[in-house]
Amino acid sequence: MVAQKHSKYIAGPLKIFTTLLMLLFAVAFVQMFVTQIAFVCTYRPGYTRPAPPKGPNWRIAHSAKHFLPDGTIHLVYRSDYSRAGQDYEQEQIYDTNDNLLWEGLRKDRPYEYLSWDGPRLALTKRIYESQMITAGFSRELEITVNSSEKTEQLWRYQRRGGFFVGYGMKKALEFSNSIVEIDTAKIGYISAAGFTESKADIQPLGTLESLTAWVPPDSFSPTILWHTKSRVYQINFEQKNAELIFDAGKEKIEWIRLHTWECTQPELSGPNISIKYRPLIDCLTEHGKHHLIMREPDEKLTVEVPADWDRDSHAITATQEKIFLQHTATDSRPPQTIRRGSPAWHKWWRRYLSKPHQRWVELYTVENGADLHRLNRFDWTVPANPSIAETKPGDVYSRIKKLTNQVSPPAYNIIWRIFGEQLWAISRRSSGMIHIYEDIISNSTPENAVTNLLVSTLMVILALLHALPRRTSGVRLVLWLIFVAFFNVAGLLTYLALNHTPVIRCPVCGKRRGLERTDCVRCGAELPRPEPTEHDLIFDTSLPGEKPRP
Amino acid sequence: MRFFTLARKELRECLPWMILAVLSLLVLGGFPLWERVIAENEYRYPFPSPGSTVQPWQLIRYSVLAGTGSVLLMTSIALGLALAVRQFWMPFFTRTWPFLVHRSARRSTALWAKLAAGTAALLFSLGAVWLALYLYACRPGLFVPPPRIRVFWEGWFYIASGLVVYLGAALVGLSTVRWYTTRIFGLAFAALIVITTLVQCRLSLAFASVAVGVVVLLSQITDTFVNREF
Numbered sequence: 070m071v072a073q074k075h076s077k078y079i080a081g082p083l084k085i086f087t088t089l090l091m092l093l094f095a096v097a098f099v100q101m102f103v104t105q106i107a108f109v110c111t112y113r114p115g116y117t118r119p120a121p122p123k124g125p126n127w128r129i130a131h132s133a134k135h136f137l138p139d140g141t142i143h144l145v146y147r148s149d150y151s152r153a154g155q156d157y158e159q160e161q162i163y164d165t166n167d168n169l170l171w172e173g174l175r176k177d178r179p180y181e182y183l184s185w186d187g188p189r190l191a192l193t194k195r196i197y198e199s200q201m202i203t204a205g206f207s208r209e210l211e212i213t214v215n216s217s218e219k220t221e222q223l224w225r226y227q228r229r230g231g232f233f234v235g236y237g238m239k240k241a242l243e244f245s246n247s248i249v250e251i252d253t254a255k256i257g258y259i260s261a262a263g264f265t266e267s268k269a270d271i272q273p274l275g276t277l278e279s280l281t282a283w284v285p286p287d288s289f290s291p292t293i294l295w296h297t298k299s300r301v302y303q304i305n306f307e308q309k310n311a312e313l314i315f316d317a318g319k320e321k322i323e324w325i326r327l328h329t330w331e332c333t334q335p336e337l338s339g340p341n342i343s344i345k346y347r348p349l350i351d352c353l354t355e356h357g358k359h360h361l362i363m364r365e366p367d368e369k370l371t372v373e374v375p376a377d378w379d380r381d382s383h384a385i386t387a388t389q390e391k392i393f394l395q396h397t398a399t400d401s402r403p404p405q406t407i408r409r410g411s412p413a414w415h416k417w418w419r420r421y422l423s424k425p426h427q428r429w430v431e432l433y434t435v436e437n438g439a440d441l442h443r444l445n446r447f448d449w450t451v452p453a454n455p456s457i458a459e460t461k462p463g464d465v466y467s468r469i470k471k472l473t474n475q476v477s478p479p480a481y482n483i484i485w486r487i488f489g490e491q492l493w494a495i496s497r498r499s500s501g502m503i504h505i506y507e508d509i510i511s512n513s514t515p516e517n518a519v520t521n522l523l524v525s526t527l528m529v530i531l532a533l534l535h536a537l538p539r540r541t542s543g544v545r546l547v548l549w550l551i552f553v554a555f556f557n558v559a560g561l562l563t564y565l566a567l568n569h570t571p572v573i574r575c576p577v578c579g580k581r582r583g584l585e586r587t588d589c590v591r592c593g594a595e596l597p598r599p600e601p602t603e604h605d606l607i608f609d610t611s612l613p614g615e616k617p618r619p
Numbered sequence: 620m621r622f623f624t625l626a627r628k629e630l631r632e633c634l635p636w637m638i639l640a641v642l643s644l645l646v647l648g649g650f651p652l653w654e655r656v657i658a659e660n661e662y663r664y665p666f667p668s669p670g671s672t673v674q675p676w677q678l679i680r681y682s683v684l685a686g687t688g689s690v691l692l693m694t695s696i697a698l699g700l701a702l703a704v705r706q707f708w709m710p711f712f713t714r715t716w717p718f719l720v721h722r723s724a725r726r727s728t729a730l731w732a733k734l735a736a737g738t739a740a741l742l743f744s745l746g747a748v749w750l751a752l753y754l755y756a757c758r759p760g761l762f763v764p765p766p767r768i769r770v771f772w773e774g775w776f777y778i779a780s781g782l783v784v785y786l787g788a789a790l791v792g793l794s795t796v797r798w799y800t801t802r803i804f805g806l807a808f809a810a811l812i813v814i815t816t817l818v819q820c821r822l823s824l825a826f827a828s829v830a831v832g833v834v835v836l837l838s839q840i841t842d843t844f845v846n847r848e849f
Contacts, residue, residue: 094811198820223764284671
């Protein structure tokens with residue numbers, strides 16, 4: 070009895086929770102299935118959006134703007150795509166007055182333009198996801214030290230302590246007549262303290278933000294650039310050292326960009342590289358300062374850009390003679406409240422591109438340590454591109470998607486309005502189920518809240534019609550109706566799954582009544598009793614003081 | 620006393636499935652490990668060429684026990700299903716539930732004996748083999764470097780996934796509702812918990828996921844078993 074009593078209060082709510090969760094997934098699956106079927110049925114492979122009208126403005130807008138080391142701007146327009154690769158693409162080079170300077174294959178281009186630092190792939194999430202349990206265990210970050218013939222050492226990252234442990238790779242190989250020596254002992258540790266033989270001396274490298282790896286020209290072993298929240302280390306496993314390249318102190322590093330740091334060839338330089346670049350790391354910190362770390366010769370510099378510049382709108386490069394900064398801007402920016410890359414940001418951006426707008430590019434040199442001196446500027450007008458503004462209203466797929474989203478819970482709408490941006494940001498950082506939940510909520514959120522509420526009201530009415538003859542208490546009924554209103558179809562199905570009882574017609578008032586209660590909810594009459602037969606063992610079921618029943 | 624008697628009876632019934640699971644894991648899970656041992660002696664890590672850029676994901680490597688882990692997960696889920704069918708579905712087919720619930724023991728005692736026997740069968744049989752395989756892989760000189768301790772704990776989450784499936788299947792077996800309504804939800808919920816566990820990067824979150832699944836399913840099994848008629 071005790072178990073029965075307790076289980077009612079614990080298992081009841083949990084049963085509602087699991088049923089609702091399953092039905093929310095089921096509804097989301099049906100919505101996705103219907104919209105995908107609609108997509109497959111309405112997809113036309115040959116269909117392309119009408120191309121916007123092409124003219125000089127369109128060509129200028131779609132030309133790459135490149136700088137010569139003296140500050141001259143060239144507009145490079147690629148008219149067609151070559152399967153043979155970038156070098157065989159046809160190019161037209163114009164000056165800023167729209168005069169054609171040169172035309173031909175890219176590999177024959179007579180100009181050498183400045184090449185810029187670029188972002189490295191943000192792989193933090195991917196490296197973090199390597200820790201996911203999955204069906205084949207989590208994976209490990211391991212760096213090998215190789216000679217020209219074999220792997221000599223293996224360094225494994227210990228996420229918990231924030232350091233690398235090195236192992237020798239000599240192994241016990243037993244052949245028919247000879248035994249190779251065994252030497253798999255730990256070599257030591259590489260951490261923020263550099264190489265140490267004892268674990269007691271290590272200092273954590275810090276949580277990884279991004280990782281860049283390359284193999285120096287004179288080696289077979291990767292060297293890595295380890296970027297944490299406020300520090301950048303360069304770790305060379307072959308030489309067993311960890312060099313602190315940059316320390317932002319209490320400031321947070323927003324991103325790092327590299328240019329020829331990894332000893333790789335610069336892009337965009339042209340067929341004959343004559344510009345002598347200096348290896349460069351550009352660390353942008355949270356207060357908008359660019360910390361430049363350069364080599365050949367070693368130099369550190371901090372450049373501050375105007376506060377109204379977008380943080381991703383500029384790039385830096387350093388040659389033996391000068392340090393250049395390129396800035397690209399537009400005449401409008403999305404509101405500060407919209408997070409970059411979020412759905413709202415994309416929506417704003419699509420609307421912006423659908424109208425004509427101004428853009429410009431500027432070239433600066435960094436002089437006297439950190440002052441910016443403008444060398445050149447070019448402005449152009451980007452023509453309107455209305456076809457990318459919104460999906461077409463007549464699109465069957467989007468119409469069906471809108472229709473199916475009307476059965477989504479209004480709760481999604483509330484959650485998305487209040488937490489949408491944060492949920493999106495958390496989802497991008499995290500993995501697995503949070504990402505799936507965010508995807509379901511963002512894809513199923515109804516665009517028209519009024520229609521969604523109407524559908525939800527219809528579900529409440531259906532629930533009410535079902536509940537009226539079966540109700541056992543008024544409070545319970547009201548709570549279930551609120552529940553259905555909140556979760557729409559999934560709520561109604563949950564209610565039906567957990568509350569369905571058979572009904573009979575009341576012999577007194579003639580209306581339907583559920584069998585959960587002994588008395589009729591409308592007239593109060595008790596449930597009819599079966600006619601007594603001569604074989605009945607219980608003859609009289611009336612209570613003391615009650616009139617005996619026939 | 621009655622509990623242990625009932626639990627012994629349940630364990631006796633689970634024994635063939637335990638033996639089958641142990642043998643399957645030893646053979647199917649041991650084979651990829653053995654294969655890896657052979658390959659390790661000839662294995663050379665891929666050499667990046669001098670002056671090249673290395674993509675970070677090229678530095679991320681699978682555990683040497685990855686193949687064994689997949690077999691462990693599959694075996695665990697299969698054993699969980701088999702035990703639940705044996706303990707909670709078969710008595711309906713053979714119509715032996717009334718013999719069990721009308722013994723001189725409380726209904727909850729019979730339920731807990733079943734659950735304890737099923738859980739012990741799952742954890743001990745697979746846990747022992749997994750421990751043996753892990754210790755073998757950690758033998759000095761077999762793999763350089765040896766598998767991490769985290770891999771061992773992740774193996775236990777695979778076994779716990781089997782436990783969640785066992786509870787989900789038990790709930791489905793005991794449920795009185797129809798198949799085409801919400802009866803299958805017990806197993807669907809268990810599947811959701813298993814997926815949630817496997818996509819966690821932190822062991823603490825994986826533990827929380829399993830714990831939530833076990834608590835939710837156990838409470839519903841208890842409620843259904845105590846209140847239903849046989």
